[in-house]
Amino acid sequence: MSEWAALPKVELHLHLEGAAPAAFIRGLAAEKREDISGIFGKDGNYAWRDFPHFLKVYEAACSVLRGPQDYHRLVLAVMEESAAAGVVYSECFLSPDFCGGGDPGAWAEYLAAIREAAAEGERSCGLTLRGIATCIRHLGPERAKRAALCAAETAGDFLTGFGIAGDETLLTPADFLWAFDCAREAGLRITAHAGEWQGPGGIRDTLRALRPERLGHGVRAIEDLALVDELAEAGTVLEVCPGSNVALGLYRDFRAHPIHELDRRGVRVTINTDDPPFFRTSMIREYEELHRAFDWDEGQFRRLARQALDAAFCDADTKSRIAKKLEG
Ligand SMILES: [Zn+2]
Secondary structure (H helix, E strand, O other): OOOOOOOOEEEEEEEOHHHOOHHHHHHHHHHOOOOOHHHEOOOOOEOOOOHHHHHHHHHHHHOOOOOHHHHHHHHHHHHHHHHHOOEEEEEEEEOOOOOOOOOHHHHHHHHHHHHHHHHHHHHHHOOEEEEEEEEEHHHOHHHHHHHHHHHHHOOOOOEEEEEEEOOOOOOOHHHHHHHHHHHHHOOOEEEEEEOOOOOHHHHHHHHHHHOOOEEEEOHHHHHOHHHHHHHHHHOOEEEEOHHHHHHOOOOOOHHHOOHHHHHHOOOEEEEOOEOHHHHOOOHHHHHHHHHHHHOOOHHHHHHHHHHHHHOOOOOHHHHHHHHHHHHO
């Protein structure tokens, strides 16, 4: 077993569908008598060649997830994986577009099932889960409005945030202003994917238009050191997913990844897996690779876990409960 397995971890950037274990999706497809065997390699894991193909494989895997009951089972499967990697608190992205097609009634049913599973998972594996609703950038501002309305109606102790995922190169953050204002007014905390496929300009546009507390990725800020200083000063938290960036070819390997430099320059970075089975990663592997690349030690990992918890969107009581676990 890895020396990092038992270290308590906090994860802030995980897409629920993207975290679906391959065996779970294969089982679900078999039950429904649907043949999606083409998306798996000989070893049983998801297999893809390049980014366009990755999106196809991801979509095919998601296609077997239909209805609140499937999501209930998915949440339990994902929580089990995360807990096995030592994660004690996790925030995962949920999409009202995938869960009920943007209809508020259908979304409420999905969310109830997800929430029930989260409570069940917390009892069985000791991991606390919270949800962040996301709109999908490439589906456009109208769909984002509907997603925001769904999220606003269900904001509370479980659904704590609102964000935007999807193709970063399409449209502009300002196109989604209405959705983000709606979510903010409902008390939801704000995060946004930026600085993965677009450089510093995309990050600046996102910060200006959507005023997020956290950025999904944000790592390409490193291409503009003035922006790095601004992020450090403002305390903007980066949900960094090194293994995902390496798998998708943004950086050659972990050593070439800017997480270490961003941390050194005072940016509040956190460690996350994004879509772990698709990128053959886990929180344990992220820790192992970061240890190998930058000689990060237990003290550094504990500090970043604490930093992630500080940036979590859950309420103060939950935070102090998790803080005790991080000390253990
Ligand atoms: Zn992501």
